Amino acid sequence: MPVIANQQNRLRIAAWCHGIVLVLSLMLVVYISIDTFHGWRLATDSGFMRFQLWICMAFIADFFVELWIAPDRRRFLFHNLVFLLVSIPYLNIITALDIDMPPEAFYYMRFMPLLRGAYVMTRTVGYMSDIRIVSIFWSYVVTLVMALYFGALMFFWREAPVNPQVSTFFDAVWFCATQMTTLGCSIFPVTGAGRILSSMLSMMGMVMFPLFTVYISDILRRHIRKQRAAASSSLDKTATKS
Numbered sequence: 657m658p659v660i661a662n663q664q665n666r667l668r669i670a671a672w673c674h675g676i677v678l679v680l681s682l683m684l685v686v687y688i689s690i691d692t693f694h695g696w697r698l699a700t701d702s703g704f705m706r707f708q709l710w711i712c713m714a715f716i717a718d719f720f721v722e723l724w725i726a727p728d729r730r731r732f733l734f735h736n737l738v739f740l741l742v743s744i745p746y747l748n749i750i751t752a753l754d755i756d757m758p759p760e761a762f763y764y765m766r767f768m769p770l771l772r773g774a775y776v777m778t779r780t781v782g783y784m785s786d787i788r789i790v791s792i793f794w795s796y797v798v799t800l801v802m803a804l805y806f807g808a809l810m811f812f813w814r815e816a817p818v819n820p821q822v823s824t825f826f827d828a829v830w831f832c833a834t835q836m837t838t839l840g841c842s843i844f845p846v847t848g849a850g851r852i853l854s855s856m857l858s859m860m861g862m863v864m865f866p867l868f869t870v871y872i873s874d875i876l877r878r879h880i881r882k883q884r885a886a887a888s889s890s891l892d893k894t895a896t897k898s
Contacts, residue, residue, distance in 0.1 A: 666725040673718045675778045680711045681773020692809050715743035742768045807832040812847045836861035
């Protein structure tokens with residue numbers, strides 16, 4: 657009984673930690689999105705820098721709380737060390753040390769702490785079903801949606817000022833969606849960052865979209881098995897009556 661109680665307490669603490677990480681990640685996404693739509697100024701926005709610092713500190717605290725409650729701390733550290741590394745407030749450190757950095761790199765580094773939130777979100781969605789293939793499917797759906805949105809933000813920020821084909825955020829979303837599905841688009845990136853992002857989204861789509869085929873095939877197989885089992889049970893009942 658004490659072992660079960662301890663396990664339940666660990667799960668409860670982990671659930672609270674995940675909830676806090678999700679809320680803070682959503683707040684950070686909203687902040688970055690609004691700033692991207694209205695023109696990038698976060699490199700000199702002290703309010704955002706303080707906001708991100710507190711979020712990163714919360715992510716680091718969450719990591720060590722989960723490490724403390726983990727049944728196997730060495731395994732947890734091995735599998736989750738990358739999320740500690742991305743939670744470090746690098747932008748605040750760079751600003752404090754007065755290190756010169758290209759604006760593009762500064763912009764992209766703002767998304768690093770969101771990797772922690774994205775990981776928690778995919779895990780949370782994956783817990784929605786006891787069927788492993790379904791959990792994996794919904795986790796990949798969430799990953800694709802987040803990659804689409806973050807990619808559109810980056811593409812819009814780089815291309816909108818110089819590319820006449822990208823006049824609204826919807827244009828950026830449409831471009832990223834067509835690249836992920838490898839359908840092609842009439843919009844062509846004109847910046848180096850836009851071209852790199854286009855290639856990365858295409859490769860991601862080629863890797864991840866076949867998983868939908870696996871998911872649909874698994875649904876069909878399970879449906880056929882159920883039909884065969886029902887038919888076999890009906891035959892057995894008929895044979896028993898006769």
